[in-house]
Each structure stands twice: as structure tokens, then as C-alpha cells.
Amino acid sequence: MNDTTRESLVRAGRELFARHGFDGASVRAITRQAGTNLGAITYHFGSKQALFEAVAASLVQPARERLQAATRGPGTPLDRIEAMVRAFFEILFEHPELPQLMVHVMLSSSPVPEVGLRTMQANVGLLASLIREGQEDGSVRPGDPQLMALSVAAQPLWLALARRMLREGIALDLKEPETRTDLVASVVTFVRAALSVQAESAGAEHPEID
Amino acid sequence: MNDTTRESLVRAGRELFARHGFDGASVRAITRQAGTNLGAITYHFGSKQALFEAVAASLVQPARERLQAATRGPGTPLDRIEAMVRAFFEILFEHPELPQLMVHVMLSSSPVPEVGLRTMQANVGLLASLIREGQEDGSVRPGDPQLMALSVAAQPLWLALARRMLREGIALDLKEPETRTDLVASVVTFVRAALSVQAESAGAEHPEID
DNA sequence: GGCGGTATCATACGAACGTTTGAAGGGAGT
DNA sequence: ACTCCCTTCAAACGTTCGTATGATACCGCC
Numbered sequence: 306m307n308d309t310t311r312e313s314l315v316r317a318g319r320e321l322f323a324r325h326g327f328d329g330a331s332v333r334a335i336t337r338q339a340g341t342n343l344g345a346i347t348y349h350f351g352s353k354q355a356l357f358e359a360v361a362a363s364l365v366q367p368a369r370e371r372l373q374a375a376t377r378g379p380g381t382p383l384d385r386i387e388a389m390v391r392a393f394f395e396i397l398f399e400h401p402e403l404p405q406l407m408v409h410v411m412l413s414s415s416p417v418p419e420v421g422l423r424t425m426q427a428n429v430g431l432l433a434s435l436i437r438e439g440q441e442d443g444s445v446r447p448g449d450p451q452l453m454a455l456s457v458a459a460q461p462l463w464l465a466l467a468r469r470m471l472r473e474g475i476a477l478d479l480k481e482p483e484t485r486t487d488l489v490a491s492v493v494t495f496v497r498a499a500l501s502v503q504a505e506s507a508g509a510e511h512p513e514i515d
Numbered sequence: 516m517n518d519t520t521r522e523s524l525v526r527a528g529r530e531l532f533a534r535h536g537f538d539g540a541s542v543r544a545i546t547r548q549a550g551t552n553l554g555a556i557t558y559h560f561g562s563k564q565a566l567f568e569a570v571a572a573s574l575v576q577p578a579r580e581r582l583q584a585a586t587r588g589p590g591t592p593l594d595r596i597e598a599m600v601r602a603f604f605e606i607l608f609e610h611p612e613l614p615q616l617m618v619h620v621m622l623s624s625s626p627v628p629e630v631g632l633r634t635m636q637a638n639v640g641l642l643a644s645l646i647r648e649g650q651e652d653g654s655v656r657p658g659d660p661q662l663m664a665l666s667v668a669a670q671p672l673w674l675a676l677a678r679r680m681l682r683e684g685i686a687l688d689l690k691e692p693e694t695r696t697d698l699v700a701s702v703v704t705f706v707r708a709a710l711s712v713q714a715e716s717a718g719a720e721h722p723e724i725d
Numbered sequence: 726g727g728c729g730g731t732a733t734c735a736t737a738c739g740a741a742c743g744t745t746t747g748a749a750g751g752g753a754g755t
Numbered sequence: 756a757c758t759c760c761c762t763t764c765a766a767a768c769g770t771t772c773g774t775a776t777g778a779t780a781c782c783g784c785c
Contacts (some may be wrong), residue, residue, distance in 0.1 A: 310732080317774060326620055328707065329538050332773055342733050349732090367562035408618050411679050412534055425684040451685065452701035459673035460666050466673075469621050474635040475661065498656065499709035520762080542743055552764055557744060559762090727785090734779070742771070749764070755757085 311349050313339040318360040323402035326409035327357055361410075362401045363419055368396045369424045377429050382439035383500060387493050389432060390461060394489045397465035398479070404466045429454050436500065446502040453500065460492050521559050523549040528570040532611035536619035537567055571620075571628055574613045578606045579634045586641050592649035593710060597703050599642060600671060604699045607675035608689070612678045639664050646710065656712045663710065670702050 317339035321330035334352050336343050350356040375392035376385050397404060410417055432454035439445030464471070464479075471477040479485055527549035531540035546553050554578055560566040585602035586595050607614060620627055642664035649655030674681070674689075681687040689695055 306713055325622070326539060326622075328772095329536060331771080333771080342735085344735090344774085344776095345733075353773065357615060368607070407624055407680070408622070408676065411677060412536075412615055412618070414534070417680060417683055422680070422684045425680060428526045429685055447692075447700055448704060451687075452698055453705060455674060455681070455687075455698075456670050456702055456705040459677075460568075460669045463669035463673040463676075464665060466618065467621060467669075470617070470627060470632070470635060474632045475639055475659075477665075485538070486664055487659065491659055492666055494658060495663060495666040497707045498711075501708075501713075503713065538742095541741075543741080552762095554744080554746090554764075555762090563743065729784095730782095732779100732781075734777100736776085736778100738775080740772080743769100745768070746766085746780105747764100750762080750767105752759105752761095754759085 310339070310341050310345055314341060314346060314349060314356060315360055315363055318356050319364065319400075319402045319406075322357055322360055322409070323405035327353075327413065328413070341412050358418065360462055361406060362420060364400055365424050368400070369427065371396055371513075372428050373431065376435060381444055382435045382442070383497055384445055386432065386435050386439075386457065386500065387497065389435070390457065390493055390496055391489060393458070393461040393491070394485075397461055400486060401465055401468060407462075408466060409458060429458060439500065444502060445488055445500050456499065457496050460496070464488065464492070493514060519618070520549070520551055520555055523560060524551060524556060524566060525570055527688055528566050529574065529610075529612045529616075532567055532570055532619070533615035537560055537563075537623065537625070566695055568628065573617060573628060574616060575634050578610070578613060579637060581606055582638050583641065591654055592645045592652065593654055593707055596642065596645050596649075596667065597707065599645070600667065600703055600706055601699060603668070603671040604695075606674075607671055608695060611675055611678060614672050617672075618676060631720060639668060642667055649710065654668060655673065655710045666709065667706050670705070674698065674702070 314335065317335045318330070321335050324330070325334075332346050333343060335356070336345050336411050339345070346353055346356050350359060371392055372389060373389040378385055378388045380388070396463060407421065410421060429451065433450040436445055436450040440450065442445060468479050471479065477484060477488075478487065524545065527545045528540070531548060534540070535544075542556050545566070546555050549555070556566050560569060581602050582599060586663055587597045588595055588598045590598070595710060617631065620631060639661065645662040646655055646660040646663050650657060650660065677693050678689050681689065687694060687698075689698065
């Protein structure tokens with residue numbers, strides 16, 4: 306089994322499915338970008354739909370694992386929430402195709418893939434349980450943990466998604482590392498302030514600047 | 516000039532362009548849904564592209580006016596920020612097609628329409644200036660007003676966009692009025708907590724890096 | 726040298742695409 | 756009754772779509 310053709314098809318599919326959606330990314334465009342023959346998708350994956358699912362899995366699975374790993378770090382619940390937000394940004398900067406693909410799937414008429422739904426449940430659940438944990442130890446203000454988790458997750462997702470509009474609309478170019486760290490720092494501070502029950506005098510031993 | 520055909524084309528275009536994007540929404544599907552003849556778009560608008568621009572304007576212009584109106588209300592800067600967030604949610608619940616169309620435009624290769632960019636600049640600018648105003652009178656904590664404004668705007672936008680995934684993924688149905696008010700209340704509280712200066716005497720935590 | 730299996734190739738198919746075309750309604754003004 | 760002009764209509768155009776097909780190229784192994 307030759308893997309380089311398969312891999313270049315997945316790579317091209319990631320880019321084109323993310324930009325144009327399933328219907329908008331033509332088999333001809335994908336195979337052309339991958340440098341393969343028109344029939345390569347049918348041959349290696351069986352159908353365009355099967356390639357799409359392989360592309361989705363190649364994006365969702367690693368993200369899921371990295372987010373779960375971030376929650377298992379040390380520190381207070383707020384620290385681990387911060388770690389999740391930072392990990393989320395890293396994933397999204399590395400793979401802007403992920404939220405783009407999510408959006409195309411959400412807007413299309415086709416059913417949301419099982420793996421996508423379970424990943425969302427898992428990640429919102431992780432955030433919510435960290436928030437609940439913080440509420441129980443008194444470091445996080447009261448409120449519905451699930452809704453608060455959505456407020457947290459919405460920021461990295463939308464900001465990564467709106468990257469192009471941020472650049473063209475308000476001259477915020479996320480390609481520049483400094484801009485990225487400023488943005489991440491701002492969101493992290495925003496989230497901590499939103500969740501903290503007070504000024505976080507309790508756990509603020511170490512100044513977090515990177 | 517008969518307006519009902521034009522209007523039903525715009526209405527159908529709103530729905531189908533929002534769901535499938537420009538390329539994905541076929542002239543045949545739009546005219547079928549509008550109950551008109553296949554040639555009606557060409558006749559009334561000249562081209563599919565011209566219909567798309569009419570659809571975009573029909574969504575963006577009213578939203579822009581309502582958001583601007585919300586900032587002119589009474590109260591403290593934080594109160595007016597809350598009014599903007601609430602108005603934003605109202606707009607998005609009323610016209611879920613708006614963020615959907617935004618996303619399709621952002622992801623496509625075609626240039627972002629001028630009106631869209633200016634509207635984004637205007638609205639982020641309004642939020643940022645309210646934040647700056649609050650910082651000057653001491654009611655809002657320090658930080659880059661533009662980045663904080665993005666954190667605020669990202670939440671209604673993403674939550675409206677992810678509506679379907681929220682319903683299917685975590686059983687949060689935004690069709691139910693009670694769910695909506697709960698969500699809006701949670702976001703409003705989240706935003707106010709994130710922006711309020713609180714008792715944060717430590718103060719050394721704002722994200723300036725040199 | 727020849728063989729079998731995998732991979733790539735050019736080509737063909739019917740369907741759907743956006744737009745064009747020319748004819749047929751249909752109501753207001755004379 | 757007749758003419759206009761605006762609107763709607765069915766049909767056809769060339770193009771592109773996803774997939775299927777059969778031929779060709781490559782390569783380890785008898």
C-alpha cells in the first residue's frame with residue numbers, strides 16, 4: 306500500500322474541504338492539488354465521502370487527545386482551564402482547517418459525524434467539570450458550568466475561524482507570533498477574570514507570562 | 516416593478532446561501548424554493564452574484580443599525596456593553612443566516628465584501644470604545660480594548676453559529692425561549708465579570724509583553 | 726524472461742451547474 | 756381593440772461535477 310498518495314490526498318482534502326466544504330471541493334481540484342490522477346480518490350478511499358471522513362478524523366482525533374492531556378496537568382482548576390485554552394489555541398493555530406471543517410459540517414444538511422459530536426461533548430464536558438471543580442473549592446464563581454464552558458470555548462473557536470476577517474478588517478494578523486501571544490494572553494486573562502470568584506489572590510503565586 | 520418575486524428570491528437566497536454558501540446554493544434550488552422560474556434571478560438581479568450581494572446587504576445593514584442604537588442607550592459603559600451583547604443575541608436569534616453567511620464569505624476565496632468589513636470595523640470599534648471609556652472611569656479592568664472586544668463578540672457569534680451542534684451535541688436547543696434567556700444571561704454575566712475591575716488590587720497581570 | 730498484484734493513467738458517462746434565448750402572459754394607457 | 760412594457764416561462768447552451776472503466780506502468784518473485 307503506497308501511503309504517499311493517500312497522505313497527499315488527505316492533506317489536499319484538509320485544505321480544500323476546509324475552505325470550500327464537501328460539495329465545494331471538487332474531486333478534480335483535490336487530486337490536482339495532491340498531484341495525483343483524477344481517479345486516485347476513488348481508488349484509495351472508495352469515494353469522495355470516504356476521503357472526507359478520513360480528513361475529518363485526521364483533524365479531530367489529535368485535537369481531542371491534546372485537549373484531554375491539557376486537563377491532566379498540575380495546578381488549580383483555573384490553571385488547568387487556562388492550560389486547556391492555551392492548548393486549544395495551539396491546536397487551532399496549527400490546524401485552522403479544524404474549525405473551518407466544523408463550520409461546514411454544521412451548516413450543511415448532512416448529519417454531523419459521530420466523532421465530531423462525541424469530541425464536542427467530551428471537550429465541553431471537560432471544561433465544565435473543571436469549572437464545577439473550581440466552584441466546589443470556591444475558586445470559581447457560581448453559574449451553569451456548561452454554559453460557562455461554552456463561553457470559554459467560543460473565543461478560541463471564533464477567533465481562529467475569523468482569522469481572515471481579523472486581518473482584513475482590523476489589521477490583526479495572526480501569522481505574526483507576537484500578535485498571537487498577545488491575543489492568547491488577552492483571552493486567558495479574560496477567561497480567568499470571567500470565572501474567578503474574586504481577584505485570584507489565592508492561587509496567583511506564579512506569574513504566568515510566556 | 517413587481518417586488519414580491521424579488522423579495523422571495525432574497526428570502527430564499529438568505530436561507531440557501533447561508534446554509535450552502537455561494538457556490539453550494541444553486542440557482543435552481545433558490546428559484547425553486549422561491550417558487551419562481553429558473554430565469555428569475557438573471558432577470559431581476561442580472562446574475563447570481565448580484566443576488567448574493569443583495570442578500571448580504573439585507574442582513575448586514577439592519578444588524579449594523581441595531582447595534583449602533585444599542586450603544587447609545589443610558590447607563591454605565593458596562594451597562595451599554597451588556598446592551599450591545601443582548602442586541603447582538605437578538606439579531607443573531609432573529610437572523611441566524613448572518614453569521615453563517617459571514618463564515619462562508621470568510622472561508623471562500625472571493626474577497627470579503629466592503630460592507631462586511633466596514634460593519635465589522637464599526638462594531639468592534641464600538642465595543643472597544645465602550646471598553647476604553649470604562650477603563651478611563653475605572654469601571655473596567657486594564658487590557659487591550661480591541662482584543663477584549665473580540666472576546667466579547669466571539670461568544671454570541673460562535674454560539675449562534677454552532678446552534679445545530681449545540682442541539683445535537685449537548686442537547687441545548689436554542690429554539691426554546693427559556694434556553695435562550697439562560698444562555699444570554701450566562702454570557703452577559705460572563706462578560707461583565709471578565710471586564711469588571713473587581714477587587715483586583717494585584718494588578719500586575721495584564722498581558723503586556725515587550 | 727515472464728507473472729500477478731498494486732497503482733496510475735486517460736477517457737467516458739449521465740447529471741447538475743449558471744446563463745441565454747425567444748416566445749407567451751397580463752395589466753395600464755390610448 | 757390595440758400597443759407597450761414588464762414579467763414569467765420552457766428549452767437549450769456549454770461547462771463541470773463524481774464516478775466507472777479498461778489500459779498501461781511498476782515491481783518483487785517464480
